[in-house]
Every structure is written in structure tokens, then in C-alpha cells.
Amino acid sequence: MNMKRIIISVVIALVSLSNLRADDIPVMWAQLPEAAQAFINKYYQNEKVSFVTVDDDLIAPDYHVALVNGVMMQFSHKGKLEKIESKNASIPEGIIPIQIIQAVKGFYPDVNILGYEVDWNSHEVKLSNRLELKFNNKFKIKRLDD
Amino acid sequence: MKLAYKIILTFLTPLVLALGLWGWLSYRTMSEKIHADTDLILRDYSDDIIMRFLSGKELPERFNGAYNTYYIESLTAEEAASVNAVEYGEAEAFLRSQEEFASSRIRKQVFQDSEGNFRRLTVSLPTFEQEVLVEHVLWWTIILFAVLLLALLAICIVSLNYNMRPLYRLLKWIDGYQPGLHADKVPSDTDIVEFRKLASTLEEAVTRIESQYEERKIFIGNASHELQTPLAVCNNRIEMLLERPDLNEEIATELIKIHRSLGGLVRLNKTLLLLSKIENGQFPQTSEIDLSALLQENIKLNQEIYGHKNICIDVESTSGCVVSIDEQMASILVGNLVKNAFIYTSQGGQIEVKIWESGFSISNPGTAPLDKDMVFRRFYQPSGRREGATGLGLALVYSVCINNGLDVNYDFENGRHIFSVILKNSK
Known part of the structure; x- marks a missing residue:
């Protein structure tokens, strides 16, 4: 009985290990979580979608969406925005918390914010002057990378 | 293992x-x-x-x-x-x-x-x-595995050897122990409970064995002395009586009969004491002895003694048979078996002797099988008492074998009694 359990768990471990490769697969627009669809329709209603992919991960797959204007977004499996990035156009208002925008404007009045990344306890922005600023939950600057 | x-x-x-x-x-x-x-x-x-x-x-x-x-x-x-x-x-x-x-x-x-x-x-x-x-990862994993395994093996061996030392000392002591040869004390210089218990139990057992051995040895010594002396005195008295000039023929005949009986008694006493000594393990000095040479020697001797019987001897020897045994014990073993064969073979019969690396057998013609369970018992004489026989010859053979790691067997096949002696730990 005990032996059986051990063997089964070992087999499961092996099977899950053989799937470690973080490949991504293409999906249709309709397969995107509804919250993500709503997000894109709200901020980029005029832009067409270039492609959508999802990580080949059973537990918490991330969705990647590219728009034809070169904006790239990453959503959690629940449709929550995790990352948005652009090469030239700045991120639409309303996506980045106002405290962060004010803080950035305070330091660098002339730069654009080209990228924004958020997780459970931090925010990170990428600026057009190649700087990266990291904020904590309370919007205090934690780190500055260049 | x-x-x-x-x-x-x-x-x-x-x-x-x-x-x-x-x-x-x-x-x-x-x-x-x-x-x-x-x-x-x-x-x-x-x-x-x-x-x-x-x-x-x-x-x-x-x-x-x-x-x-x-x-x-x-x-x-x-x-x-x-x-x-x-x-x-x-x-x-x-x-x-x-x-x-x-x-x-x-x-x-x-x-x-x-x-x-x-x-x-x-x-x-x-x-x-x-x-x-x-590839590097693979090699390092393999090397790490091998090193870890070797380290574990080494630790395992070293710690086992270290912790088992008292046990091995005890076993070595047991290998070297023989009753009567005042051995060293049982080694018990350890604080491991199990090994201490083993050592103390062994100590007790050895003390008991030693005291029993000593008691029996003293008894044998006493019995031998106390019996031999009066018997020798009796014999001397009879010889003195026989030399008296006023002796008549009738009394002389009776005296000679008494003298002969006393001779038997002396032999019986000696043999019984010898048997006791063997059983008490009082012959611990062993040496490597080739039984085949001893057999040939005994056969020659007995051929001379029983020459009148015209017995035909057939010796079949493939190799020498070397046994670790006391010299006196070996000659008792071989001598008794060979002598028995000669005594119980009738006129013109044939004795067959086979010798191989791990044993030998002696067979002589017979009419009926002997009782397998009784043949090695003391005083077992199925064909009635023979003049001058103690009935202890095969009992002696049996004792010698038991005390020297040998197996002795009796079989009756094709009208022949076969006695075979085989080394126990080799087949």
C-alpha cells in the first residue's frame, strides 16, 4: 500500500518534470479571459490584435497579447494585467496608478512611461530614458535600475 | 554471510x-x-x-x-x-x-x-x-553521486568495524578456547550493554565448563590410581602363590584363571578411563596426521598377528587422508577398526579398505547386519562374549570421532559390514 503510494508519487513527479519546458501555444481571442478582453476593448478599442499566446502551464497560465501597434500585454489566468509594454507610444491613462505617474513626473517631467509591471506587492515602470523604477504597495520607490 | x-x-x-x-x-x-x-x-x-x-x-x-x-x-x-x-x-x-x-x-x-x-x-x-x-551538469551529478556513495560506504564500513570490535574480540576468543587450557579472561572491555551481556554469559558458561572439566579430571585420576593399585597388588600376590613349592595342580589351574580374569579387569579399567578422558576432551593437542599411512601400518601389524587366518587385504587409496587430531587418538581410532575387521573375519575372508581425501572405510564379510543404534554402545557384543574382549573398542572409536569432528557410520551391504569415517566439514 505504502509502496504503491510512493511509486505513484514518483511517477507523477517524473511526468510533471518532463513538462518543465515553458513553451507557449497560440490561442484565439475568444479564449482570452473575459477580464483581459474587457481591458483591451476599454483601452485599445481601435487597435487590432496581432497574436495571442498562452503559456503551456496547467496551474497558472499567463496570456500574452500583442496589438498591431506594437503594444504587448501579459495577463494572469484570471485576466488581471501583469505587464504592459510599448516601444514608442506611452501607456494610456488609467492603467498605471496615478501616484506612480505623479512620482515619475516629479522626477522626470519630460519622459514617457513605456512599460508597467505589477505583481502582488510591487509596481515597476520602464521609462523612455531607459530607467526602471520599482515601487512598493504604498507607492514608495524601492529601487532604480538603468 | x-x-x-x-x-x-x-x-x-x-x-x-x-x-x-x-x-x-x-x-x-x-x-x-x-x-x-x-x-x-x-x-x-x-x-x-x-x-x-x-x-x-x-x-x-x-x-x-x-x-x-x-x-x-x-x-x-x-x-x-x-x-x-x-x-x-x-x-x-x-x-x-x-x-x-x-x-x-x-x-x-x-x-x-x-x-x-x-x-x-x-x-x-x-x-x-x-x-x-x-553535459557538465550530467557529469557533475554522476561524480557527486559516486563520491557521496563512496563516502557513505566508507563511513558505514569504518563505523561498523569500530563498533563491532568487542564482538569480533569475543568471537576470536571463542575460536581460541579449549577447556582445560587455562585461557585468558573473556574480553569484556566495552560499555555496550549487549556485548557486556554476551561476555558475562560466556564468562559464566566457561567457569561452569572449567569446573566440571576439573572435577571429572580429578575423578578420573583418582579412580585410575585407586583401582590400579589393588589390582596390581592382587596380580603380584597370585604370581607369588604360583611360585610356592607346595602348590598342587588343581589350585594352580584355578589361580591361573583368576590371574587371567584380573588381566581382563585391568584392561577394562584402563579402557574405561581412556574413554572418560576422551569424552572429557583431555587430548587437545592436535597435529596433522595422515590416516592412510597409519592404516597401512596397522594392516601390516595385524596381518602378522592373524597370519594363520589367510585373510586377503584389498586397499584402494585415491589420496592421503589428513586429519587434525591427537596422535594417540588417531592410533586408537585406526587400530580398533582394523583390529575389529581382522578379528571378525573368518578363515580366508577378504577385508576391503578404501581411502579418499575426506575419509576412509573398512569392510569385512558378515552374515547378518548389526544393530545400527547399538553397535557403538559400550559393552555391546551381539555374538556373545569373546574371550579377552572388553566390548569397548567401537565405543572408543565413536568417542574419538565425536571429539575430533569426524563422522563414523556403520552400514551392511552385500553381506559386508562397512565402517566408514568421514570428515564432518567436507563432503
Whole structure:
């Protein structure tokens, strides 16, 4: 009985290990979580979608969406925005918390914010002057990378 | 199997399996992680180029001196529909910087631009660095596994040997022990409870054995002395009486009969005491003795004594039979068996002697089988009392065998009594 359990768990471990490769697969627009669809329709209603992919991960797959204007977004499996990035156009208002925008404007009045990344306890922005600023939950600057 | 080997085996087998599984899993995890990282780099690279392309920014140089390369092709809508939108694979990519082909990981991604045209981006990254890394991981996993295993084995052996020393000392002591040869004290210089108990139990047993051995030895000595003396005195008195001039023939005949009986009594006493001594293990001095030489010697002697019987001897010897035994014991064993054969073979009969490496057998013709269970008992004389016989010859043979690690058997086959002596620990 005990032996059986051990063997089964070992087999499961092996099977899950053989799937470690973080490949991504293409999906249709309709397969995107509804919250993500709503997000894109709200901020980029005029832009067409270039492609959508999802990580080949059973537990918490991330969705990647590219728009034809070169904006790239990453959503959690629940449709929550995790990352948005652009090469030239700045991120639409309303996506980045106002405290962060004010803080950035305070330091660098002339730069654009080209990228924004958020997780459970931090925010990170990428600026057009190649700087990266990291904020904590309370919007205090934690780190500055260049 | 030795205890140490058994313990090491039962300890190491599951450990080797678990360690092997652990090593294999960690190698797999590492190599998968390395490959996954390659794919992530490819994806970031691909995303970056697509973003630049779509937003109309300048694309990186195709051959920028780095190993990675890319190209973008246009697809028709049908072509785009017929291929996988995202595809990973292995390919031989040309490295401009190295002027040679190298195996690479490639990623193809179909995307649409703002005019609705389909394009496909192919990015490639040479993987020889990753392969080298994976190979390194494999080798290090194997080396680590081997070193760990050897270390465990060494620790296991050393700690076993260290902790088992009292036991081995005890066993060595037992090997060297013989009752009566005042041995050293039982080794008990350990604080391990189990070994102390073993040693103290052994000590008790040895003390008991020694005291019994001593008592019996003293008894044998006393009995021998107390009986031999009056018997010798009786014999001397009779001889004196026989020398008297006023002796008449009738009394002389009776005196001679008494003298003969007394002779038998002396022999019986000697033999019984010898038997007791053998059983008490009082012949511990052993040496390597070739029984076949002893047999030949005894046969020759008995042929002379019983020459009048015209007995035919048939000796079949394939090799010498060397036994570790006391010299006196060996001659008692062989002498009694050979003498018995001569005594109980009738006029013109045939005695067969076979000698091989681990034993010998002597057979003589007989009419009826003897009682197998009784034949080695003391005073067993099935054919009635023979003049001058003590009935202890085979009992002596039996005792000698028992006390020297030999097996003695009696069989009756094809009208012959067969006595065989075989070394116990060799077949």
C-alpha cells in the first residue's frame, strides 16, 4: 500500500518534470479571459490584435497579447494585467496608478512611461530614458535600475 | 554471510536507490531548466522584434555580431492558416560570425500587422553552450553521486568495524578456547550493554565448563590410581602363590584363571578411563596426521598377528587422508577398526579398505547386519562374549570421532559390514 503510494508519487513527479519546458501555444481571442478582453476593448478599442499566446502551464497560465501597434500585454489566468509594454507610444491613462505617474513626473517631467509591471506587492515602470523604477504597495520607490 | 556485509547491504541498497533517483531528478530538472531558459530568451527576443516591427521602430541588425539571428517573411492568409502560429524547433543555423553551421533552437511566430498582412518571424539561438552546460551538469551529478556513495560506504564500513570490535574480540576468543587450557579472561572491555551481556554469559558458561572439566579430571585420576593399585597388588600376590613349592595342580589351574580374569579387569579399567578422558576432551593437542599411512601400518601389524587366518587385504587409496587430531587418538581410532575387521573375519575372508581425501572405510564379510543404534554402545557384543574382549573398542572409536569432528557410520551391504569415517566439514 505504502509502496504503491510512493511509486505513484514518483511517477507523477517524473511526468510533471518532463513538462518543465515553458513553451507557449497560440490561442484565439475568444479564449482570452473575459477580464483581459474587457481591458483591451476599454483601452485599445481601435487597435487590432496581432497574436495571442498562452503559456503551456496547467496551474497558472499567463496570456500574452500583442496589438498591431506594437503594444504587448501579459495577463494572469484570471485576466488581471501583469505587464504592459510599448516601444514608442506611452501607456494610456488609467492603467498605471496615478501616484506612480505623479512620482515619475516629479522626477522626470519630460519622459514617457513605456512599460508597467505589477505583481502582488510591487509596481515597476520602464521609462523612455531607459530607467526602471520599482515601487512598493504604498507607492514608495524601492529601487532604480538603468 | 558476514554480519557486517549484511548490514552494509541493507543500509546501502535503499540509499543507492534513493540517491540515484535524487541524482537523476536533479539532473533532469537542471537540464529542463536550462532548455526552458533558452526558450524564454527566444520568446523575449521574438517579442522585442515584433514590437519594434509593429511600432515602426528600427530593427536590430540581422547579424549584429551576436550568435542569435532572425528573419521575417510574409505569408498569405492561406499559408498563415495552414501553419502553427507558434512553433519551436531545432535547426542548423548559419553563424556569420563563426563562418559555420551550429545546431540552434528556433522559434517561429506568425503575427498580423496593422494592414492585416500575415508575417512570420523566425528567431534562432545556437544551443552549443546549453548542450555543454547540460553535459557538465550530467557529469557533475554522476561524480557527486559516486563520491557521496563512496563516502557513505566508507563511513558505514569504518563505523561498523569500530563498533563491532568487542564482538569480533569475543568471537576470536571463542575460536581460541579449549577447556582445560587455562585461557585468558573473556574480553569484556566495552560499555555496550549487549556485548557486556554476551561476555558475562560466556564468562559464566566457561567457569561452569572449567569446573566440571576439573572435577571429572580429578575423578578420573583418582579412580585410575585407586583401582590400579589393588589390582596390581592382587596380580603380584597370585604370581607369588604360583611360585610356592607346595602348590598342587588343581589350585594352580584355578589361580591361573583368576590371574587371567584380573588381566581382563585391568584392561577394562584402563579402557574405561581412556574413554572418560576422551569424552572429557583431555587430548587437545592436535597435529596433522595422515590416516592412510597409519592404516597401512596397522594392516601390516595385524596381518602378522592373524597370519594363520589367510585373510586377503584389498586397499584402494585415491589420496592421503589428513586429519587434525591427537596422535594417540588417531592410533586408537585406526587400530580398533582394523583390529575389529581382522578379528571378525573368518578363515580366508577378504577385508576391503578404501581411502579418499575426506575419509576412509573398512569392510569385512558378515552374515547378518548389526544393530545400527547399538553397535557403538559400550559393552555391546551381539555374538556373545569373546574371550579377552572388553566390548569397548567401537565405543572408543565413536568417542574419538565425536571429539575430533569426524563422522563414523556403520552400514551392511552385500553381506559386508562397512565402517566408514568421514570428515564432518567436507563432503
